[in-house]
Amino acid sequence: MVKGNWALFEEDFWAINTILQSLIQTSSSKSVMLIDKTGQLISSIGEPPGFDVTQGTNESMYLSLIANRVILVVLFDRKTSLGLVRLKARRGGEELLSVLNKLFDKLQYKNEEISAATLGAEFTAEAESEIDSLFKE
Amino acid sequence: MSLINYSSREINCKIVYYGPGLCGKTTNLQHIYSRVPQETRGKMISLATEMDRTLFFDFLPLELGQIRGFRTRFHLYTVPGQVYYNASRKLILKGVDGIVFVADSQIDRFEANVESYMNMLDNLTEHDLNLERIPFVMQYNKRDLPRVVPVDDLERELNPRKAPYFEAVALRGTGVFDTLKVACKLVLKTLG
Ligand SMILES: Nc1nc2c(ncn2[C@@H]2O[C@H](COP(=O)(O)OP(=O)(O)OP(=O)(O)O)[C@@H](O)[C@H]2O)c(=O)[nH]1
Numbered sequence A: 001m002v003k004g005n006w007a008l009f010e011e012d013f014w015a016i017n018t019i020l021q022s023l024i025q026t027s028s029s030k031s032v033m034l035i036d037k038t039g040q041l042i043s044s045i046g047e048p049p050g051f052d053v054t055q056g057t058n059e060s061m062y063l064s065l066i067a068n069r070v071i072l073v074v075l076f077d078r079k080t081s082l083g084l085v086r087l088k089a090r091r092g093g094e095e096l097l098s099v100l101n102k103l104f105d106k107l108q109y110k111n112e113e114i115s116a117a118t119l120g121a122e123f124t125a126e127a128e129s130e131i132d133s134l135f136k137e
Numbered sequence B: 001m002s003l004i005n006y007s008s009r010e011i012n013c014k015i016v017y018y019g020p021g022l023c024g025k026t027t028n029l030q031h032i033y034s035r036v037p038q039e040t041r042g043k044m045i046s047l048a049t050e051m052d053r054t055l056f057f058d059f060l061p062l063e064l065g066q067i068r069g070f071r072t073r074f075h076l077y078t079v080p081g082q083v084y085y086n087a088s089r090k091l092i093l094k095g096v097d098g099i100v101f102v103a104d105s106q107i108d109r110f111e112a113n114v115e116s117y118m119n120m121l122d123n124l125t126e127h128d129l130n131l132e133r134i135p136f137v138m139q140y141n142k143r144d145l146p147r148v149v150p151v152d153d154l155e156r157e158l159n160p161r162k163a164p165y166f167e168a169v170a171l172r173g174t175g176v177f178d179t180l181k182v183a184c185k186l187v188l189k190t191l192g
């Protein structure tokens, strides 16, 4: 397993987005997201998740774990059914699994290279001054 | 474990607010949400019970904008402080880049702070993480209340590693941004 930072390459990003796009269309869902198990958003398609997931909304959520480290989230409402969402999510999940497995292989190989490419002192300085100007009373 | 995405050029860092039930974690995030510019903040997501106790987590994304070509964000999470939600706490700690521990300064809550701190160390250990290697900031909250533990005593018990600490009254916003800023800067240091 790859530890530390993880990076997406452009080709994988598009492959993932294509799968999510097709999932949202064929299942008539509202939005589909792929989230790393640590809570990092990898990609999202459809209506931005305006979810104040409190009581009383008509939205439902379907979750499934892929490759034991990525969570596929499908938000849907009464326009579709759980059965259809589950079916399409399974199919999409299988496609994602094959893209992700290839990605993990690549990462294992490239990870050293990536972590060596540090962001540098200028990045830190600029980010710090942005923090000072935005995070205040 | 920050997610640096080189193709879309994004950096996302995860900061978790930890601490015992009712210590003021959600209040910290609410204050931040109410004061940062609208373009900086995303939607705050709160999964709460009717009594306003955090059920799973609160989530507030903050966006610094483009820094040297990277869209840079901090994702703030709070854990539910109530003892029986440990599974959620453990899950939320996964992949954490920085931790703010919010302690409740009230004398009656002293034990609860210690318990929560120990619980945090246990949960970190389960993820193979070590507090010594994680950017960490301590916040002594509710300093406005009459019966509070002196800061020196809190320091001795909860902050043996002498991480930066701030006294706070989160309800009024005092100390909230000082805490956040130092936490974010410590996290950035680990990236740079
Ligand atoms: N007097 C005083 N009250 C505070 C302060 N900060 C928070 N509170 C109050 O403490 C109560 C609990 O605050 P929350 O922010 O919901 O606590 P929490 O840590 O998120 O609690 P859980 O979600 O159960 O873990 C609320 O009634 C707040 O208004 C403070 O600095 N001073």
Ligand SMILES: [Mg+2]
Pocket (backbone or CB within 6 Å): B025, B026, B027, B052, B053, B054, B078, B079, B080, B081
């Ligand atoms: Mg809370």
